[in-house]
Amino acid sequence: MSLQTVRPDLAEYAREIAEIAREAGLDFFETRFECMDFNTMQQIAAFGGFPQRYPHWRFGMEFERLRKQHVYGLGKIYEMVINNDPCYAYLLNDNSVVDQKLVMAHVYAHCDFFKNNYWFSKTNRKMMDDMANHATRIRRHADRVGFEKVERFIDTCVTLDNLIDPHSPFMQRTRKQPNRGDAMPESEAEDEVVRYKSKPYMENWINPPAAARKERDAIIAEREKKTPLPAEPLRDVLKFMLEHAPLEDWEADVLAIIREEAYYFAPQGQTKIMNEGWATFWHSRMMTTRIVSDAELITYADHHSGTVATSPGQTNPYKVGVELFRDIEDRWNRGRFGKEYDECESITEARKWDKKLGLGLDKIFEVRRTHNDVTFVDEFLTPEFVDRFRMYHYRRDPATGRMVVVNRDYDKIKAQFMFMLTNHGQPYIYVVDGNYANRGELYLAHKHIGIDLDIKYAVETLKRIQSIWRRPVHLQASINEETVVFSCDGENSQQQKISEDQPKPAHTV
Amino acid sequence: MQLRINKDHQRFRQIVKGKIRDDLRKFLSRGELIGKEGKHLISIPVRGIELPHFRYGDNNDGGVGSGDAQPGDKADGSDGDQGPGGTEAGQHILEVEVSLDELADILGEELQLPRIKPKGKHQITSEKDKYSGIRRAGPESLRHFKRTFKAALRRQIMAGTYDPDNPIITPIRRDRRYRSWKTVLKPQSNAVIVYMMDMSGSMGDEQKELVRLEAFWIDAWLRRNYEGIESRYIVHDVRAAEVNRETFFRIREDGGTKISSAFKLCRSMVETHYNPEQWNVYLFHFSDGDNSSESDSRECCNLLTENLLPNVNMFGYCQVASAYGSGNFINVVHEHLADQENVITSRINTKDDIYESLKTFFTSGK
Known part of the structure; x- marks a missing residue:
């Protein structure tokens, strides 16, 4: 139901705020607001923001968690917005009018981000419809082959849903290769042999037949040489499985659905800090300068401070994001960047530095267009910022098992921060051989970047990969600085050190 | 109101109770939400099932926080900034009170019911088929004509082949809807x-x-x-x-x-x-x-x-x-x-x- 019919007052605010947002320079898809009670809100939140998902217990699990959170007053969902064209956003019925305004301002900034940030440029903008279609497809499979069978397979797929390559939509990872390995007709090879122009009577001398034959044979031999599968290490394990695992039709469909949804959600994980920071930046600016009335100010301030509150030991993406954006705006307004500023030795001078460039707004719009969290933090987290926000680096004290503040060293903090953001804190897993030792076995490898895999989880996950691949699967990983291989053949799983006499996979990472 | 998610939720509850999908029980996790009530921290148990993923192991410690803390202070928010001497007792976490039925349920997640055998003459396990839903697959004898017709109508309207002046609706295989039933068991035992x-x-x-x-x-x-x-x-x-x-x-x-x-x-x-x-x-x-x-x-x-x-x-x-x-x-x-x-x-x-x-x-x- 449209907001106009349910709450004409809110519809009017939405229109006004959209106008203000446009004037501020935000550029968004048409945004549709819907009003609902908290039960429905929780359902939608449990479904990952969508009104319809395929049947699966894990949504029920999320629902229970959210409901308990709500019932015990530990958290409340104020706002939800879907990256879709048109954008859909949900308002909670019993929120106060100030809250609704805040949410709307926040939502328009999110929509602007979805529409303009490069990392969202390849996402499916009709996901609302597609999610519903996925639900229908999976229900249909469940009707055909049985609910539990489909559910089990979904469980298996879900354990693998982080094995995708979030960068792949932006590039052609695999070159179109001629179908190597297939026999090539001789006439086709003949065409590729280099021939020089000649008079007929000179033909045999200028293009000697023996040399041409040799060249032709070489071309055919080259074509027939088997390229390894995959041609290079592949991060998109799901795609590889889809293309090469012996799946039934319905299984392939389910796997494809899970993969598609994983790709849809990936950019949201990649830009959490920026996205929330951007939305918070704009709601606070628009609310405080244009929207709130005098009477509403206290309520607004109260709720705003709730969203940017930090608790010890946690990074609040809203807070870090908004402060980074403000910092960037300020720096570019005052020209605190570039060689000259960096090389300024005098502290007093640096403190007073102000070239009145006024480039702040342009800069933040540029940043929101091109960056993701990793590059954002890498480029804009400055020592001054770390100092100003009293950031610290903590880790587990092995003696007590508790998290303890270690230091306030800029390099350490940044390194830790970057690590948490890189690949969303997930390990890098590659397919390195799809026909290991020529036995049709799957060989995966973990690219070690400082931290070991969790062995227990790795083995369980490997078992599930095996159940899809059906032939034995292997995972090479580095555990305690030793390279080991976990193998699973469907009945047993084992772990062994790599020895010289084992066949090597096609690639290494 | 009947929510779409209730089915997923029930299914999850049944898995937690161990009634179905035994294979998932080993991934049961006992999470908690930590809340604050007055001075006390309270813990609200939340059951979850954590499907395995490739993830980092134990040496994945540490993070970034912000605030007034000295190196050596605790970073998990538990009495990190207390006065000297620690005159106050540490904050104990209380389990939240739950109703008796809920507790019995929590118990039941761990225990197995005694296998009470069906005995006695008037206590026969009653079994009844209840037609309760609609499915896309089923025997022709259970075809739901009205729903089939509606599905066909909807499809034709969407496809633009529906002509109001000549309203001929032709259901195809995909439109067919069938009544489906659930077997309701009423275990009654003495x-x-x-x-x-x-x-x-x-x-x-x-x-x-x-x-x-x-x-x-x-x-x-x-x-x-x-x-x-x-x-x-x-x-x-x-x-x-x-x-x-x-x-x-x-x-x-x-x-x-x-x-x-x-x-x-x-x-x-x-x-x-x-x-x-x-x-x-x-x-x-x-x-x-x-x-x-x-x-x-x-x-x-x-x-x-x-x-x-x-x-x-x-x-x-x-x-x-x-x-x-x-x-x-x-x-x-x-x-x-x-x-x-x-x-x-x-x-x-x-x-x-x-x-x-x-x-x-x-x-x-x-």
Whole structure:
């Protein structure tokens, strides 16, 4: 139901705020607001923001968690917005009018981000419809082959849903290769042999037949040489499985659905800090300068401070994001960047530095267009910022098992921060051989970047990969600085050190 | 309002309870939400199932925070910034209070229900097919014409092939809708639980308290799961008497101990009212194990082997630690009844053992 019919007052605010947002320079898809009670809100939140998902217990699990959170007053969902064209956003019925305004301002900034940030440029903008279609497809499979069978397979797929390559939509990872390995007709090879122009009577001398034959044979031999599968290490394990695992039709469909949804959600994980920071930046600016009335100010301030509150030991993406954006705006307004500023030795001078460039707004719009969290933090987290926000680096004290503040060293903090953001804190897993030792076995490898895999989880996950691949699967990983291989053949799983006499996979990472 | 997610939620609850999908139980995690109520931190248990993923292991520690903290301070927010000397006690986390039914459910997630057998003539498991839904696959005889027609109409409108002037609707295979049914099972069984408690003088208040707690939980849990269970309560010192539920949980008595008295009363009770052909009988006996004489203990074993055990599903003996008693009865039971399958014993020393004891009684699923 449209907001106009349910709450004409809110519809009017939405229109006004959209106008203000446009004037501020935000550029968004048409945004549709819907009003609902908290039960429905929780359902939608449990479904990952969508009104319809395929049947699966894990949504029920999320629902229970959210409901308990709500019932015990530990958290409340104020706002939800879907990256879709048109954008859909949900308002909670019993929120106060100030809250609704805040949410709307926040939502328009999110929509602007979805529409303009490069990392969202390849996402499916009709996901609302597609999610519903996925639900229908999976229900249909469940009707055909049985609910539990489909559910089990979904469980298996879900354990693998982080094995995708979030960068792949932006590039052609695999070159179109001629179908190597297939026999090539001789006439086709003949065409590729280099021939020089000649008079007929000179033909045999200028293009000697023996040399041409040799060249032709070489071309055919080259074509027939088997390229390894995959041609290079592949991060998109799901795609590889889809293309090469012996799946039934319905299984392939389910796997494809899970993969598609994983790709849809990936950019949201990649830009959490920026996205929330951007939305918070704009709601606070628009609310405080244009929207709130005098009477509403206290309520607004109260709720705003709730969203940017930090608790010890946690990074609040809203807070870090908004402060980074403000910092960037300020720096570019005052020209605190570039060689000259960096090389300024005098502290007093640096403190007073102000070239009145006024480039702040342009800069933040540029940043929101091109960056993701990793590059954002890498480029804009400055020592001054770390100092100003009293950031610290903590880790587990092995003696007590508790998290303890270690230091306030800029390099350490940044390194830790970057690590948490890189690949969303997930390990890098590659397919390195799809026909290991020529036995049709799957060989995966973990690219070690400082931290070991969790062995227990790795083995369980490997078992599930095996159940899809059906032939034995292997995972090479580095555990305690030793390279080991976990193998699973469907009945047993084992772990062994790599020895010289084992066949090597096609690639290494 | 009926939410779409309720189905997913129910399914999740059933998995947690172990009714379906046993393979997922090993991924059960016991999460908690930490909240604050006044000064106290409270913990709200949240069950979850964590499907395995490739993820980083234990050496993945550390993070980034912000605020006033010195190197060495705790970063998890628990009394990190307290005054010198630590005059205040650390913050204890309380479990949030949950309703009795909910607790029984939580218990049930760990325990297995006794396999109460269908017995008795008017207690046949009733099974009924209820047409409750619509599916896309099914036998033609169950085709739902109206829904099929609607689906076809919708498809044609969407495809733009519907002509209002010439409204011909042609359902294709994809449009067909079928009635679907659920088989509703109503397990109805005759089951009786006889609780026997030693109320002798050697049982101190503490012991009685433990026994009551244990009996209370057995009772609460079985009642939660089976409707129409009968419960009988017997207390004894040297004589035994049947009492009602309230009395059983409140009574104070004194005197010597003659366990056989309770077993005799129990025997006559089972013989007169609960024909084993028709009834599932569960016996629980709670005592400090300080029987008055060896001969009585022997008599007890005889009573059990000859009269009671052949006629009951299970005999659970639960012994509480006591400062006075010898606590020998449990050994007697072990010695003489070791080969009886339906005898289960457990000991409780403190309140903490109650849960373990319940698990001992109910994991076998007898």
